[in-house]
Amino acid sequence: MKNLLTKVAVATAAGAVLSLTCGGIPQANALDFSFSFSNEVGSENGTVSGILFGLDPTPNVNTSATSLQILNAPGALSVLNNTTLTSFAVNDFRHDGSQLTFTDLVATFIADSTQYGLRFRTGDNNFSDEFLCRTDSGFPFQGSACLTPSVIDTRIDSQQSFTSSVISSPTSVPEPASVVGFLALAALGATSKLKGKKKQKAE
Numbered sequence: 001m002k003n004l005l006t007k008v009a010v011a012t013a014a015g016a017v018l019s020l021t022c023g024g025i026p027q028a029n030a031l032d033f034s035f036s037f038s039n040e041v042g043s044e045n046g047t048v049s050g051i052l053f054g055l056d057p058t059p060n061v062n063t064s065a066t067s068l069q070i071l072n073a074p075g076a077l078s079v080l081n082n083t084t085l086t087s088f089a090v091n092d093f094r095h096d097g098s099q100l101t102f103t104d105l106v107a108t109f110i111a112d113s114t115q116y117g118l119r120f121r122t123g124d125n126n127f128s129d130e131f132l133c134r135t136d137s138g139f140p141f142q143g144s145a146c147l148t149p150s151v152i153d154t155r156i157d158s159q160q161s162f163t164s165s166v167i168s169s170p171t172s173v174p175e176p177a178s179v180v181g182f183l184a185l186a187a188l189g190a191t192s193k194l195k196g197k198k199k200q201k202a203e
Contacts, residue, residue: 030054030066032168033100037120037130038161039074042150046074048132051167052100055093060101064091068107070118073132076149079112080132094123100164108135117145122162130162 036049054066068085072078090106102123109116117135133150146152153161 029057029168031057031095031097031166033095033164034167035100035103035120035162035164037151037153037163039151040153040161042131042133042146042152043148044073044075044077044151046151047161048073048077048151052093052164055095057097059097060094063093063095064088065093065105068105068118070132074151077132077151080116083109083111085109085118095164095166098166103162103164108137120162 030053033052033055034049035052036047038047039045048070049072050068050070052065052068054064056063065088066086068088070080070083070085073080085107087109088105088107090104092102092104093100094102100122104121105119107118109118114134115136116133117137118132120130122130131146131150131152133146133148133152135145135147137145
């Protein structure tokens with residue numbers, strides 16, 4: 001009986017290890033970032049703001065957004081408020097855990113039977129370009145592709161108006177070794193309890 005109980009405990013702990021190595025450990029949540037940029041030379045004075053969803057939480061690696069929501073846009077572009085985009089021609093980001101350090105995004109989309117373009121590239125002062133505008137270009141890369149109405153910030157210097165900040169943090173997950181140790185200890189405890197019951201029954 002003693003050998004049987006020991007085998008049950010070992011098998012339970014082994015099952016816990018297998019479960020963890022097969023994806024039982026929850027992964028850290030993705031990061032979401034707010035962003036904004038303001039008009040410099042476009043027709044609509046004001047600021048575009050939104051949220052990028054689903055970036056890899058690992059700092060300083062290339063990652064992509066799963067979706068983007070335009071929260072607010074000024075003037076005639078306010079028809080795009082609360083528009084969500086899930087398809088992008090270019091979708092490349094890096095962050096340091098608190099803000100975006102490099103962005104390269106291009107999207108064209110139809111809203112209200114009109115084609116619009118959204119573009120921002122920051123972190124590279126040799127080629128910086130931010131705009132949200134009506135466009136007749138299928139793949140806009142520069143503010144010159146914009147038609148009125150437009151919000152355009154094309155300043156190539158350290159004073160670009162583009163800003164970003166993290167708005168969600170990854171969930172802390174326990175270390176695998178501590179999880180396995182806890183489950184193994186629980187299994188051994190259950191086995192000890194079973195042994196005690198068997199002993200009482202024998203008496």
